Amino acid sequence: MHCYCVMNHGQPLELVEKQIPQPQGTEVLVRVRAAGLCHTDLHLWDGYYDLGGGKKLMLADRGIKPPMTLSHEICGEVVSAGSDAGEIKVGMRSLVHPWIGCGECATCQRGEENICNKGQALGIVRAGGFAEYVIVPHPRYLVDIGDLDYAEAAPLACAGVTTYSAINKLGNRIHEGPVVIIGAGGLGLMAIEVLKALGGKGAIVVDIEPSKREAALAAGALAVIDAKDADAAQQIIQATDGGARAVLDLVGATPTVTLGIACSARGGHIVICGLMGGDITMPLLPIPMRPLAIEGSYVGSLLELRELVELVKRTSMKAIPVTRRPMAEINAAMADLHHGKVIGRTVLIP
Ligand SMILES: [Zn+2]
Ligand SMILES: [Zn+2]
Structure with a gap:
């Protein structure tokens, strides 16, 4: 063969x-x-x-x-x-x-x-x-x-089960408001579809590539945001009415995780399943005080x-x-x- x-x-x-x-x-x-x-x-x-x-x-x-x-x-x-x-x-x-x-x-x-x-x-x-x-x-x-x-x-x-498992971890939050999806590659488009099929409130999609943002809009994203904009976090906070309750990071790189944390509401839940890699240094106080849940998801x-x-x-x-x-x-x-x-x-x- x-x-x-x-x-x-x-x-x-x-x-x-x-x-x-x-x-x-x-x-x-x-x-x-x-x-x-x-x-x-x-x-x-x-x-x-x-x-x-x-x-x-x-x-x-x-x-x-x-x-x-x-x-x-x-x-x-x-x-x-x-x-x-x-x-x-x-x-x-x-x-x-x-x-x-x-x-x-x-x-x-x-x-x-x-x-x-x-x-x-x-x-x-x-x-x-x-x-x-x-x-x-x-x-x-x-x-x-x-x-x-x-x-x-x-x-x-x-791509499918990775997205599905990550969305599962967000639980009921998908029905409370839009999920912020970072990365509009294959997984991002899949996530939009899974959210629709599960009856979720939809997605706000973040990507640096105009063609990928367009694909996300065509797939039914409520809004798209350019991660390269200096005020990207502010735009997400506005679009989510005060901060994201649910973030799905499908990239998992230093700038995307940083953005996910910056745009989260108090009580925000960030699920990281992208494997791009990198590292972050952050103050620990916001984790208990905001408080934030940062969870990994693997396939x-x-x-x-x-x-x-x-x-x-x-x-x-x-x-x-x-x-x-x-x-x-x-x-x-x-x-x-x-x-x-x-x-x-x-x-x-x-
Ligand atoms: Zn794979
Ligand atoms: Zn075993």
Whole structure:
């Protein structure tokens, strides 16, 4: 089978020919029909995350090193399974939950495999979707997508569930007033749709790119604000009638977190799920005195992915806008993402 692999960090992915893997035990073999390209793939390709202050989190220190097959947003059809997989539906149109843990620790038992310390995520630790076939360790990670489009459903596995899980953490606040969304890339557009589908009060979207702000308005944002404006925080405070009660930071960089804190109301809740990195120094007093809740959110659980797929089926909400490209164009697609040229999500088709 064709497989597009990172052989060296920072170098173009290479086309590698491999044997089609044979599923063992509880494993399921899935034929890939669509595989999304995520910012995390760029970090994995680079080999590090920026921790700020010139420090880097090196992925090799966590045992993540080439050769690697990226893509954790995988849709396809069930082909076959190992002898311990139980009944499987051959041909089932599936979205794969890639955020797999060890399955045994207390975290996994609570259903939070996505934050297991021994994570086995597909496309990160295990082989992912930039290939014709992928091995899924257990059929429980397959979510039946019914007649949803493969390419449109693929981004639900990361962009979708990351957004959904972060919005979940805001609880009832989404019904009290608009959520301030920082970052109008793929996740931002997804967040606008999820808020609509959940019956929320809508979103005020902040981005530095005019084209992305326009896309947010077209997707139904109540208002958009240029984060580069010197008075951006003031504009948000005005638009939210005295300060944001709920902020969703989909960028997670020094300026965005700083802005999120500056525009929050007393009692504000900031959820950070962007992984751009950087650092902040801030006085501690405002945390108890305003008081602020600053919470992290990392991808999402299998249950949340199932809920999200059901929500998409039930409300026929528009998932993220996708651009389909042949998988052979993977290197050009990664360059475009790296240069900020992608609106919504790029999905590669084998
Ligand atoms: Zn675990
Ligand atoms: Zn991702």
